Amino acid sequence: PTIQQEVAPRDAKLQKIWIGTDDGRRSIFLDPESLENSNMMITGKPGSGKTQLLKYLICKIREQQKNTLIIEIQRDFSQKPDFEDRASLDVAYVTDEGLPFNPLIPIPRKHSRTEELIINLPNHISELVSLFDRTCDLGVQQANNLQEVVKNAFGDMGIDVRHQTLFDEEQEFPYFGQISEVLRELDMLAYNRLSSFFNLNIFRQEYSGRPFSDLLNKSIVISLVGI
Numbered sequence: 001p002t003i004q005q006e007v008a009p010r011d012a013k014l015q016k017i018w019i020g021t022d023d024g025r026r027s028i029f030l031d032p033e034s035l036e037n038s039n040m041m042i043t044g045k046p047g048s049g050k051t052q053l054l055k056y057l058i059c060k061i062r063e064q065q066k067n068t069l070i071i072e073i074q075r076d077f078s079q080k081p082d083f084e085d086r087a088s089l090d091v092a093y094v095t096d097e098g099l100p101f102n103p104l105i106p107i108p109r110k111h112s113r114t115e116e117l118i119i120n121l122p123n124h125i126s127e128l129v130s131l132f133d134r135t136c137d138l139g140v141q142q143a144n145n146l147q148e149v150v151k152n153a154f155g156d157m158g159i160d161v162r163h164q165t166l167f168d169e170e171q172e173f174p175y176f177g178q179i180s181e182v183l184r185e186l187d188m189l190a191y192n193r194l195s196s197f198f199n200l201n202i203f204r205q206e207y208s209g210r211p212f213s214d215l216l217n218k219s220i221v222i223s224l225v226g227i
Contacts, residue, residue, distance in 0.1 A: 067217065084221075089220060104154075104175060121161045122161060122164070129150065200227065
């Protein structure tokens with residue numbers, strides 16, 4: 001079930017978080033708004049409290065009604081009812097449910113002059129293919145064939161992929177499964193490179209109307225356990 005989550009305004013600043021004391025009993029705070037803390041690594045021996053510190057920081061961030069996106073490869077954060085409850089977290093079990101968004105939905109942006117919401121499909125398709133290219137080590141021809149298949153999937157739905165267009169909330173987009181059989185027929189090598197995404201059913205039809213931005217507008221654990 002989806003957990004009701006309250007979200008602070010986007011421009012609300014995160015307050016400092018108390019994380020302990022030094023040898024002189026002086027309080028130590030983490031300032032999430034500081035550029036010095038924009039990237040952070042927590043390291044230590046097994047059992048030294050790394051996960052507990054992360055859970056504490058997540059709960060403190062959630063108390064300020066800011067979103068957190070957690071990706072786990074071990075079951076450190078999901079199936080922990082007390083933690084999920086306290087931090088008000090949804091959980092997506094990728095092995096059982098797939099990733100809860102459709103990567104073929106472009107992210108709208110404001111036009112620099114008119115401030116109208118627009119989508120740039122040529123750019124979106126190019127970036128998407130580039131991502132799969134880097135992830136699956138596609139050859140030049142395989143990447144080109146994948147790009148053509150994706151373009152045709154949009155075209156089959158009557159969507160012009162040659163220009164940027166105004167964003168329409170009612171617009172339906174193709175989903176990843178639609179390119180599977182077409183790619184198999186056109187380029188078996190490219191299909192084999194992406195076979196893990198197809199065989200594991202990572203991107204599913206039930207999420208065909210859900211954009212990636214949905215993940216950024218909630219607090220959620222993406223559980224890759226078993227992948």
